[in-house]
Amino acid sequence: MGKVAEMRVIVGDKKDPDRAEELRILEALLFAAAAPLDEKALASRLPAGTDVHPLLQQLQREYAPRGVNLVRVGGKWTLRTATDLAWLLTHESVVTRKLSRAAIETLAIVAYHQPVTRAEVEEIRGVSTSKGTLDVLLETGWIRLRGRRKAPGRPVTYGTSEAFLSHFGLDALGDLPGLDELKGAGLVEAAMPADFAVPVPSDDPALRDDEEPLGPEDVDLGLAPPLGRTEE
Amino acid sequence: MGKVAEMRVIVGDKKDPDRAEELRILEALLFAAAAPLDEKALASRLPAGTDVHPLLQQLQREYAPRGVNLVRVGGKWTLRTATDLAWLLTHESVVTRKLSRAAIETLAIVAYHQPVTRAEVEEIRGVSTSKGTLDVLLETGWIRLRGRRKAPGRPVTYGTSEAFLSHFGLDALGDLPGLDELKGAGLVEAAMPADFAVPVPSDDPALRDDEEPLGPEDVDLGLAPPLGRTEE
Amino acid sequence: MNAEQDFESDLPERASDEPSLMVDVEGFEGPLDLLLTLARQQKVDLAKISILALADQYLAFIEEARKMRLELAADYLVMAAWLAYLKSRLLLPEQHPSEGVSAEEMANALARRLRRLEAIRQFAEQLLNRPQLGRDVFQRGQPEPIAEVKHPQWSATMYDLLSAYAARRQIRSRSVVRVAKRTVWSLAEAREALERLIGQTMDWSPLDQYLVAYMTDPSTVTTVLASSFAAALEMIREGRLEAHQQGAFSPLYLRRKQNAAGDPSQGSAADSGNG
Numbered sequence: 001m002g003k004v005a006e007m008r009v010i011v012g013d014k015k016d017p018d019r020a021e022e023l024r025i026l027e028a029l030l031f032a033a034a035a036p037l038d039e040k041a042l043a044s045r046l047p048a049g050t051d052v053h054p055l056l057q058q059l060q061r062e063y064a065p066r067g068v069n070l071v072r073v074g075g076k077w078t079l080r081t082a083t084d085l086a087w088l089l090t091h092e093s094v095v096t097r098k099l100s101r102a103a104i105e106t107l108a109i110v111a112y113h114q115p116v117t118r119a120e121v122e123e124i125r126g127v128s129t130s131k132g133t134l135d136v137l138l139e140t141g142w143i144r145l146r147g148r149r150k151a152p153g154r155p156v157t158y159g160t161s162e163a164f165l166s167h168f169g170l171d172a173l174g175d176l177p178g179l180d181e182l183k184g185a186g187l188v189e190a191a192m193p194a195d196f197a198v199p200v201p202s203d204d205p206a207l208r209d210d211e212e213p214l215g216p217e218d219v220d221l222g223l224a225p226p227l228g229r230t231e232e
Numbered sequence: 233m234g235k236v237a238e239m240r241v242i243v244g245d246k247k248d249p250d251r252a253e254e255l256r257i258l259e260a261l262l263f264a265a266a267a268p269l270d271e272k273a274l275a276s277r278l279p280a281g282t283d284v285h286p287l288l289q290q291l292q293r294e295y296a297p298r299g300v301n302l303v304r305v306g307g308k309w310t311l312r313t314a315t316d317l318a319w320l321l322t323h324e325s326v327v328t329r330k331l332s333r334a335a336i337e338t339l340a341i342v343a344y345h346q347p348v349t350r351a352e353v354e355e356i357r358g359v360s361t362s363k364g365t366l367d368v369l370l371e372t373g374w375i376r377l378r379g380r381r382k383a384p385g386r387p388v389t390y391g392t393s394e395a396f397l398s399h400f401g402l403d404a405l406g407d408l409p410g411l412d413e414l415k416g417a418g419l420v421e422a423a424m425p426a427d428f429a430v431p432v433p434s435d436d437p438a439l440r441d442d443e444e445p446l447g448p449e450d451v452d453l454g455l456a457p458p459l460g461r462t463e464e
Numbered sequence: 465m466n467a468e469q470d471f472e473s474d475l476p477e478r479a480s481d482e483p484s485l486m487v488d489v490e491g492f493e494g495p496l497d498l499l500l501t502l503a504r505q506q507k508v509d510l511a512k513i514s515i516l517a518l519a520d521q522y523l524a525f526i527e528e529a530r531k532m533r534l535e536l537a538a539d540y541l542v543m544a545a546w547l548a549y550l551k552s553r554l555l556l557p558e559q560h561p562s563e564g565v566s567a568e569e570m571a572n573a574l575a576r577r578l579r580r581l582e583a584i585r586q587f588a589e590q591l592l593n594r595p596q597l598g599r600d601v602f603q604r605g606q607p608e609p610i611a612e613v614k615h616p617q618w619s620a621t622m623y624d625l626l627s628a629y630a631a632r633r634q635i636r637s638r639s640v641v642r643v644a645k646r647t648v649w650s651l652a653e654a655r656e657a658l659e660r661l662i663g664q665t666m667d668w669s670p671l672d673q674y675l676v677a678y679m680t681d682p683s684t685v686t687t688v689l690a691s692s693f694a695a696a697l698e699m700i701r702e703g704r705l706e707a708h709q710q711g712a713f714s715p716l717y718l719r720r721k722q723n724a725a726g727d728p729s730q731g732s733a734a735d736s737g738n739g
């Protein structure tokens with residue numbers, strides 16, 4: 001009990017002693033989790049009616065100067081090592097496969113222009129994109145098949161995933177660097193028919209008016225990553 | 233920035249500003265490590281000559297009241313959720329299970345014939361009753377250990393509990409139907425031998441003349457339901 | 465990191481080194497990339513780029529490359545042809561300005577494509593410079609998984625309870641009354657078998673041997689032997705069989721009665737059968 005009292009002075013809010021306990025709970029949950037947690041999941045472990053958002057913001061402020069920070073990715077909360085300590089932790093890093101320049105460009109085009117078809121990616125890059133490039137990106141889990149464009153040939157549309165936001169530490173797609181510049185220059189929309197053009201990229205899983213859902217055959221066709229992997 | 237100042241007071245040491253940075257580094261290393269780290273490994277990431285032990289002790293003190301603690305396991309250091317918050321890391325769910333036929337029969341025999349020993353249950357059922365069946369019934373909380381029969385081997389006597397009455401919606405055990413009612417419900421054929429009888433059940437907690445109380449050893453043997461359960 | 469560093473270091477090298485630029489077509493990611501690199505050499509805002517100058521540079525580059533290397537991908541040639549066409553239209557006064565897309569608009573569209581590609585490259589680089597998970601920032605190394613604890617909620621109804629009890633009690637009370645039916649070889653069955661078997665042979669043979677086919681089931685061996693023995697005794701008494709035995713518990717030998725000449729057996733068999 002003495003510990004809890006001491007705790008209040010450091011972490012908690014003196015006027016609201018329960019708050020310290022709630023912060024401890026949030027801390028423990030976020031710490032233990034293997035993946036980012038949304039506020040709903042966090043709130044479910046706190047007394048009913050607890051407003052979890054201000055608590056998380058407080059925790060974020062408390063962790064800001066430390067070696068571990070509380071960050072929001074893809075609308076969820078997660079603890080991550082502080083970015084300025086990257087040099088320290090490089091030993092720990094898993095060797096990630098280096099993406100080819102084509103893959104990096106394609107990833108960026110999917111991110112900024114989604115939902116986008118392969119033909120539209122090619123239009124922007126001015127070269128044909130090999131199937132392998134998209135397969136590599138699908139394999140990273142950063143892009144995903146969204147649906148099909150309601151257009152001749154019903155081409156597959158691509159978009160980014162939650163893993164993309166999480167990997168690049170983005171809270172939402174709107175946090176993409178330079179997005180405002182792109183929008184300002186009118187460069188976001190791909191060269192698609194004017195009536196389909198939507199000026200802002202969106203990873204909203206809801207399909208757009210010009211998209212239709214993937215059919216069951218798409219899974220069988222091996223458009224999804226697993227097959228590509230087996231070929232390696 | 234006010235927040236950062238507040239933080240410094242908590243984490244850092246005003247006299248030694250580097251110390252705060254070293255604490256941050258230790259924090260990040262311990263957080264990201266896939267296994268507990270020993271002091272040598274931690275020291276190798278800090279400026280040469282840093283005495284890592286007092287730093288770790290300081291970090292341990294700082295984390296002590298929080299939801300995450302710094303603990304030593306096997307001579308190595310690791311961050312763990314506070315032990316009093318272990319409940320957060322378990323997800324409890326209720327699964328509905330049906331009792332086996334053997335368990336239902338045994339339960340009924342205990343209800344009608346209590347206080348009854350396992351041998352007596354077997355006598356009535358005409359088959360041997362596995363220990364597991366009685367354990368399951370004890371787990372339901374519907375039967376309980378009453379005492380021991382004053383007989384060779386001092387076998388345990390079983391009876392029903394209040395939870396039994398409440399689950400089956402009985403006001404008292406005497407409300408269990410008698411032979412005439414069972415016949416009326418068509419559960420017992422009308423033409424039964426004259427000596428066929430159904431006892432008038434009683435769950436009077438007072439031990440009978442041929443029973444003696446359970447000894448303290450019965451609890452230790454795990455014959456009783458887990459102690460925690462009775463607290464619920 | 466390296467990927468974008470390569471990207472960074474590639475461009476200035478190409479841009480500043482004209483001769484290598486001339487031959488290094490393979491270093492370009494297609495004609496648009498080549499155009500973009502050439503545009504950078506103009507060192508002006510892409511919005512104000514001279515498409516005409518760019519077209520000239522591109523065509524000159526392709527010309528050089530064809531002289532030296534010859535192996536150019538088709539899309540470079542398509543672009544060259546398109547640029548040559550655009551150049552001619554830009555130089556010549558527009559004849560039918562109302563028809564289709566004007567040369568001005570075509571040039572603007574190309575400039576816009578170049579700007580868009582450049583922007584995407586720039587932002588791809590910025591994206592990759594963000595702290596990346598597993599490279600710059602790290603998540604919990606030892607996540608503590610949430611354990612699933614299942615509490616069984618047992619279900620049973622009053623009906624289950626009572627029907628199970630009543631059924632079990634009744635089974636037990638009835639089982640005392642019932643006697644299992646036993647299988648017995650009747651004397652008539654035994655006699656019929658013996659007559660059939662012994663009627664065929666004149667030699668002494670042990671009783672067991674005659675009956676071997678009937679004694680496969682161990683549970684009926686006793687009844688088969690006993691009934692056959694009784695039937696044999698009866699047939700001896702009738703004078704239809706002869707028996708002899710070496711001593712107590714030794715095999716019992718049977719044969720058809722020898723001194724019954726002709727076919728008396730049939731007649732007496734019929735008699736005894738009737739009697």
